[in-house]
Amino acid sequence: MARALMIQGAGSDVGKSLIVAGLARAATRRGNRVLPFKPQNMSNNAAVTVDGGEIGRAQALQAQAAGVEPHTDMNPVLLKPETDVGAQIIVHGRRVATLHARAYAAMKPSLMAPVLESFARLKDRADLVLVEGAGSPAEVNLRSADIANMGFARKADIPVVLVGDIDRGYHCAACRNQGRARSPRCGHDSRLRHQQVPRRSITV
Amino acid sequence: MVRPGEAIPGDAKLVILPGSKSTRGDLAFLRAQGWDIDLLAHHRRGGHVLGVCGGYQMLGRSVADPEGIEGPAGETPGLGLIDVTTVMTAQKTLTRVTAVHATTNRPIEAYEIHIGHTDGPDRARPFALLGGAPGGAVSSDGRVYGSYLHGLFASDSFRKTFLAQLDIPAADQQYRARVESALDTLADYMDTHLDVEGLLALAR
Numbered sequence: 001m002a003r004a005l006m007i008q009g010a011g012s013d014v015g016k017s018l019i020v021a022g023l024a025r026a027a028t029r030r031g032n033r034v035l036p037f038k039p040q041n042m043s044n045n046a047a048v049t050v051d052g053g054e055i056g057r058a059q060a061l062q063a064q065a066a067g068v069e070p071h072t073d074m075n076p077v078l079l080k081p082e083t084d085v086g087a088q089i090i091v092h093g094r095r096v097a098t099l100h101a102r103a104y105a106a107m108k109p110s111l112m113a114p115v116l117e118s119f120a121r122l123k124d125r126a127d128l129v130l131v132e133g134a135g136s137p138a139e140v141n142l143r144s145a146d147i148a149n150m151g152f153a154r155k156a157d158i159p160v161v162l163v164g165d166i167d168r169g170y171h172c173a174a175c176r177n178q179g180r181a182r183s184p185r186c187g188h189d190s191r192l193r194h195q196q197v198p199r200r201s202i203t204v
Numbered sequence: 205m206v207r208p209g210e211a212i213p214g215d216a217k218l219v220i221l222p223g224s225k226s227t228r229g230d231l232a233f234l235r236a237q238g239w240d241i242d243l244l245a246h247h248r249r250g251g252h253v254l255g256v257c258g259g260y261q262m263l264g265r266s267v268a269d270p271e272g273i274e275g276p277a278g279e280t281p282g283l284g285l286i287d288v289t290t291v292m293t294a295q296k297t298l299t300r301v302t303a304v305h306a307t308t309n310r311p312i313e314a315y316e317i318h319i320g321h322t323d324g325p326d327r328a329r330p331f332a333l334l335g336g337a338p339g340g341a342v343s344s345d346g347r348v349y350g351s352y353l354h355g356l357f358a359s360d361s362f363r364k365t366f367l368a369q370l371d372i373p374a375a376d377q378q379y380r381a382r383v384e385s386a387l388d389t390l391a392d393y394m395d396t397h398l399d400v401e402g403l404l405a406l407a408r
Binding site for chain 1: 225226274276298300315391394408
C-alpha cells in the first residue's frame with residue numbers, strides 16, 4: 001500500500017501543480033513508483049486519458065513527470081466552467097451534469113465516495129501518491145463537505161504541506177486560519193518550516 | 205499570444221485561433237476586441253489561419269446551440285472563412301487520435317475533446333485523415349484550416365513541415381524531449397533548494 005502526501009496552497013496559482021510535478025520527478029528518480037492525484041480540479045484545460053476520459057492538464061503533466069500514462073483516477077472530479085449555464089461536472093473522466101455553483105454544492109457530498117475510490121485504486125499501484133489540493137484550504141466558504149483540500153486530507157488521513165508564494169504572502173494567515181478554525185494538525189506549530197527558493201519562493 | 209486590447213499583428217503569416225469551452229461566448233468576445241476585423245484583413249492580405257476545435261467552429265459560417273448546451277440557446281454567425289456550419293449536440297467526443305496531415309502526409313498525435321458536429325462543403329478538403337476518415341476542413345483558397353485535433357503541434361515532424369510550407373522558419377525542436385528536460389530541471393532545482401528527502405519522509 002502506497003504512502004501519500006498532500007500539497008495544498010495558500011491560494012490559487014501559487015505553484016502547487018509544478019511543485020507536485022517536480023516532487024513527482026524527484027521521487028521517481030529515487031526509484032519510487034509515483035502517481036499524482038488531485039481530487040477536484042477546476043480547469044478548462046483538459047487532457048484525454050488512456051482510459052478515454054478527461055482530466056486536468058496539470059495532472060497529465062504530473063503523470064509524465066512520474067513516467068506514467070495519465071488516467072482518470074488521477075483527477076476524479078473536474079469542473080469546466082461554461083458561459084452562463086454553470087460548469088460541466090466531470091466525474092471519473094465523464095460528464096455527468098452541467099450545474100451552477102449552488103447546485104454543485106448540493107452534489108458535492110456525493111462526490112467524496114468516487115474521489116476516495118480513485119485514491120484507493122492509485123494507492124494499490126504505487127509506492128507514493130502525491131496529492132494536490134485546489135485553491136486554498138482557507139477559503140472558508142467552500143469548506144462545507146469539502147472534497148478538494150482538508151476535507152479530503154482528513155478523510156484519507158494524509159499529511160498536508162502548505163505551499164505559498166512569498167510575493168503574494170498570506171501563507172502564514174492560511175496556516176493560522178486553518179489551525180484555529182478546523183485543523184489543529186495543520187496549525188502554525190513548531191513543524192512549520194520556511195524554505196526559500198530564490199526568485200519565486202516556496203514556503204514549506 | 206495576442207492579448208485583450210491588442211491588435212493582431214499585420215505582418216503575421218499564420219494566425220492560430222485556439223479552442224474554447226464557450227465557442228459562441230468567446231466569439232462575441234473576439235468581436236468585441238475587433239479581432240474579427242483583424243482576421244478578415246489578415247486573410248485579405250494573403251495570410252493563413254488555423255482554427256483548432258472551438259477556433260475551427262468560429263471560422264465557419266455559423267455556430268448553433270439550439271438546446272443551450274454550452275450557453276444560452278441560439279445561433280451566432282461565424283467568421284465565414286470556412287464554408288462549414290456547427291451545431292452543438294449533447295454528445296461529447298473524447299478520444300486520442302493518430303492522424304495524418306492531408307497535404308504534408310506527416311503523422312499527428314493528438315486528442316479531441318468537443319461537443320458539436322461540423323459539416324459543410326469545405327469538409328470535402330479535409331485537414332487530416334484519421335484512420336483514413338477525413339477530419340476538419342480547408343477553405344477553397346487553401347489558406348484557412350479547421351481541425352478538431354488538440355495538441356497537433358506537439359508532433360515534431362508535422363509542425364516543422366507545416367510551418368515550412370507557410371514559409372515560417374521553425375527551429376528543430378523535439379517537443380517531448382523538451383518537456384522531459386524541463387521536468388528534470390525542475391526536479392534538480394527542487395533537489396538543490398528544498399529538503400526533498402524531508403518532504404518525502406512526511407508521506408504516510
